[in-house]
Amino acid sequence: MSAETVGGLGEKALLERIFPRLGPVTALLGPGDDAAIIAAPDGRTVISIDTLVQDADFRLEWPSGYRSTGFDVGWKCAAQNLSDINAMGATPTSLVVSLTLPPDTLVSWVEALADGLAAAVSSLTADAGRCSVAGGDLGRGRQIVVTAAVTGDLAGRSPVLRSGARPGDIVAHCGALGLAAGGLAVLESPQSVINMADPGKAEDQELAGLAMAQCRPRPVLNGPAAAQAGATAMLDVSDGLVRDAGRIAAASGVRIDLDAATLAERAARLAPAAARLKADPLSWVLAGGEDHGLLATFGPEAELPQGFAPIGRVLRGTGVTVGGAAPSSVGWDHFGG
Amino acid sequence: MSAETVGGLGEKALLERIFPRLGPVTALLGPGDDAAIIAAPDGRTVISIDTLVQDADFRLEWPSGYRSTGFDVGWKCAAQNLSDINAMGATPTSLVVSLTLPPDTLVSWVEALADGLAAAVSSLTADAGRCSVAGGDLGRGRQIVVTAAVTGDLAGRSPVLRSGARPGDIVAHCGALGLAAGGLAVLESPQSVINMADPGKAEDQELAGLAMAQCRPRPVLNGPAAAQAGATAMLDVSDGLVRDAGRIAAASGVRIDLDAATLAERAARLAPAAARLKADPLSWVLAGGEDHGLLATFGPEAELPQGFAPIGRVLRGTGVTVGGAAPSSVGWDHFGG
Numbered sequence: 001m002s003a004e005t006v007g008g009l010g011e012k013a014l015l016e017r018i019f020p021r022l023g024p025v026t027a028l029l030g031p032g033d034d035a036a037i038i039a040a041p042d043g044r045t046v047i048s049i050d051t052l053v054q055d056a057d058f059r060l061e062w063p064s065g066y067r068s069t070g071f072d073v074g075w076k077c078a079a080q081n082l083s084d085i086n087a088m089g090a091t092p093t094s095l096v097v098s099l100t101l102p103p104d105t106l107v108s109w110v111e112a113l114a115d116g117l118a119a120a121v122s123s124l125t126a127d128a129g130r131c132s133v134a135g136g137d138l139g140r141g142r143q144i145v146v147t148a149a150v151t152g153d154l155a156g157r158s159p160v161l162r163s164g165a166r167p168g169d170i171v172a173h174c175g176a177l178g179l180a181a182g183g184l185a186v187l188e189s190p191q192s193v194i195n196m197a198d199p200g201k202a203e204d205q206e207l208a209g210l211a212m213a214q215c216r217p218r219p220v221l222n223g224p225a226a227a228q229a230g231a232t233a234m235l236d237v238s239d240g241l242v243r244d245a246g247r248i249a250a251a252s253g254v255r256i257d258l259d260a261a262t263l264a265e266r267a268a269r270l271a272p273a274a275a276r277l278k279a280d281p282l283s284w285v286l287a288g289g290e291d292h293g294l295l296a297t298f299g300p301e302a303e304l305p306q307g308f309a310p311i312g313r314v315l316r317g318t319g320v321t322v323g324g325a326a327p328s329s330v331g332w333d334h335f336g337g
Numbered sequence: 338m339s340a341e342t343v344g345g346l347g348e349k350a351l352l353e354r355i356f357p358r359l360g361p362v363t364a365l366l367g368p369g370d371d372a373a374i375i376a377a378p379d380g381r382t383v384i385s386i387d388t389l390v391q392d393a394d395f396r397l398e399w400p401s402g403y404r405s406t407g408f409d410v411g412w413k414c415a416a417q418n419l420s421d422i423n424a425m426g427a428t429p430t431s432l433v434v435s436l437t438l439p440p441d442t443l444v445s446w447v448e449a450l451a452d453g454l455a456a457a458v459s460s461l462t463a464d465a466g467r468c469s470v471a472g473g474d475l476g477r478g479r480q481i482v483v484t485a486a487v488t489g490d491l492a493g494r495s496p497v498l499r500s501g502a503r504p505g506d507i508v509a510h511c512g513a514l515g516l517a518a519g520g521l522a523v524l525e526s527p528q529s530v531i532n533m534a535d536p537g538k539a540e541d542q543e544l545a546g547l548a549m550a551q552c553r554p555r556p557v558l559n560g561p562a563a564a565q566a567g568a569t570a571m572l573d574v575s576d577g578l579v580r581d582a583g584r585i586a587a588a589s590g591v592r593i594d595l596d597a598a599t600l601a602e603r604a605a606r607l608a609p610a611a612a613r614l615k616a617d618p619l620s621w622v623l624a625g626g627e628d629h630g631l632l633a634t635f636g637p638e639a640e641l642p643q644g645f646a647p648i649g650r651v652l653r654g655t656g657v658t659v660g661g662a663a664p665s666s667v668g669w670d671h672f673g674g
Contacts, residue, residue, distance in 0.1 A: 029498075033425065033496070033498050033572075034385060034421045034422075034424040035384060035422055035425045035489065036385065037384075037425075037491075037496060039381060043377055044374050047372055047384075047431070047433055047486070048373065049433040049435045049484070050435065051435045051437055051474055051476050053478040056437075087371040088372045098387065100390050100482055134384065137386050137388055140390065141390040142480050145390075145437055145478060147435045147482075149486030151382065159366060159374060162370055235371055251369070335351065335440055335475075335477060
């Protein structure tokens with residue numbers, strides 16, 4: 001591994017190191033001009049933006065000894081952005097990425113970030129040849145900040161909003177629940193509990209798997225299938241199940257009641273790992289963010305698309321309940337408010 | 338002014354304070370869901386991304402005593418992004434904005450940033466009712482980072498790339514040259530030279546004007562007019578005239594010779610201010626970034642659109658010359674390479 005830094009290399013040479021790692025350009029016009037051009041075949045473009053900040057969203061060295069790689073950060077940046085497009089029922093078509101880097105950042109770390117972006121795009125998107133990194137921006141700062149804007153195509157369909165849930169609808173979920181929160185707890189544990197710099201022991205493998213769910217989330221991009229199956233409301237669970245269910249409830253003017261037994265069963269799967277970390281697995285399931293699963297509502301007669309499991313009911317009223325009662329954990333606010 | 342901080346207010350309440358300041362939503366779907374939806378009437382979307390970082394691109398307190406306001410930073414973020422779309426010959430259609438904020442950032446500063454974004458969009462775009470902030474993202478960090486992705490519409494035209502300049506073309510420029518660099522020198526001067534916290538003296542007004550050119554650039558968004566007039570190549574001068582002219586030269590496989598007398602005349606206008614700051618005004622003109630003027634090439638018979646003035650010639654060869662000789666200053670690299 002080279003100890004070359006981005007400050008030593010300069011902007012133009014760094015871009016020349018990044019571009020070849022991003023894979024084939026699928027945009028109508030890719031990197032290299034003032035802007036990129038993306039196809040928008042149905043006359044609309046879905047767009048979202050999301051940011052990862054060093055020491056807020058990831059650490060270069062965690063208390064457990066794990067070091068977030070550039071690959072991790074590139075992967076996660078792509079995954080969480082692709083997930084936002086998916087949650088509208090759309091298919092991702094491009095990413096544009098802005099990197100803010102301290103001058104002492106290793107060039108090898110940035111190359112790995114480009115690899116992680118490209119790997120997530122090609123691994124997670126079903127139609128891998130369609131979406132790619134179409135452009136970007138480089139600048140200097142005191143900490144690493146990675147922002148991507150992502151575009152998508154609805155293929156003529158209506159978007160699935162947060163506001164369409166109706167009393168009587170089924171609440172369904174697809175993807176991980178609580179794994180990324182468990183992984184965060186693993187990464188934040190002291191090395192005396194688990195040494196993630198050397199997770200050799202068999203009993204550590206499960207914890208290492210949770211850490212990977214945090215560092216490299218794998219959202220299932222079946223939002224278009226959910227839209228075609230008649231989803232009435234949908235979002236990406238990024239800030240915790242209860243908090244995000246509350247967003248559908250508020251936008252739709254309904255109450256969402258989550259099924260206590262289903263959530264307890266999800267928590268039970270995480271109980272051995274949680275016991276080692278002296279954590280409550282149900283709080284991971286209810287309040288853990290960053291899993292980037294899909295939470296959607298469907299009419300009572302709908303056939304749930306592959307990957308979705310029922311997890312609750314839409315009722316008249318407001319707010320979120322679990323088995324009819326107030327939830328024990330809420331979810332994530334970026335400023336702790 | 339309230340001393341309320343974003344850390345005290347929380348994410349949801351902060352968004353509720355920002356949204357009403359962004360003006361009417363012109364997107365097909367605006368803020369509030371996982372993603373926004375923008376019209377793309379000709380089946381394509383132009384997209385770019387650009388970032389402003391505290392202490393790299395602006396300071397909360399400059400050596401001169403000036404404090405960059407939230408309005409300044411919001412304005413500049415919008416202006417430089419709109420300029421990238423303009424430089425393709427396209428019309429801006431939306432911005433999505435990601436804010437990374439230290440928890441002790443004042444809410445009033447962020448409100449002013451939203452005001453600055455909205456004001457730049459409505460002041461700079463000719464078709465003000467068409468473009469607006471369509472969505473965003475909020476997060477926590479050690480310094481303020483503001484990233485916007487911007488979309489645009491080519492209205493069925495071909496984009497104007499950097500690669501289309503041909504020997505014999507006229508090189509023309511529209512907008513400010515060296516003003517933002519002069520403003521940077523003003524802002525970075527000690528208070529003993531100019532106290533920008535109290536620029537009361539008449540002789541300071543010119544310097545204050547340069548500082549405003551740095552803090553609130555006003556690009557002329559006539560890229561579509563240049564495209565219609567037959568521009569063969571075009572870009573936004575963000576990193577300095579010589580460096581950006583070099584990008585057209587490299588992409589087009591030509592030499593660009595800038596007219597020494599024209600540049601000297603531009604520098605002469607800045608000479609009184611430069612003298613006070615003991616700076617070389619020609620280096621501001623040749624190498625100063627962030628003016629966000631348009632540099633374009635046109636066939637020899639073309640009628641230059643309003644606002645453009647001839648500034649050089651496209652020749653066979655490579656690189657950039659000024660009156661046939663090597664330029665005395667080059668331009669800006671984010672990592673000093």
